[in-house]
Amino acid sequence: MFNRQNMMLAVHSASFNDEAASELIRELSRYAPNSQIAYRALDIIQHMEHDAKALEDVYQALEQGNCLIPEVKANRD
Structure with missing residues (x-):
């Protein structure tokens, strides 16, 4: 759930x-x-670091209440 x-x-x-x-x-x-x-690896690293920062920003926004997530009730069907 x-x-x-x-x-x-x-x-x-x-x-x-x-x-x-x-x-x-x-x-x-x-x-x-x-x-x-090596250059491919460095490109992948850059994208992963960007994603990690973006995800951490989302987490911080959620934690501080700046990004609201509605509660979803489970579908009982």
């Missing part, structure tokens, strides 16, 4: 996971066999 706390946890967790994965990719990109793969 959807609820505000579960959604906030999912957004916050996704932000953390994006950041952690981008750090790992950055470390592994040093071992890329060629510059093309």
Whole structure:
């Protein structure tokens, strides 16, 4: 069932996971066999870091009440 706390946890967790994965990719990109793969990794890192920041901003807005989420009742059909 959807609820505000579960959604906030999912957004916050996704932000953390994006950041952690981008750090790992950055470390592994040093071992890329060629510059093309290294540049691809750096591009992916940039997108993941942007996503992590955006998700953290959403989480902060939810936590501060600046972004309202209506409660959704479960469909009993």
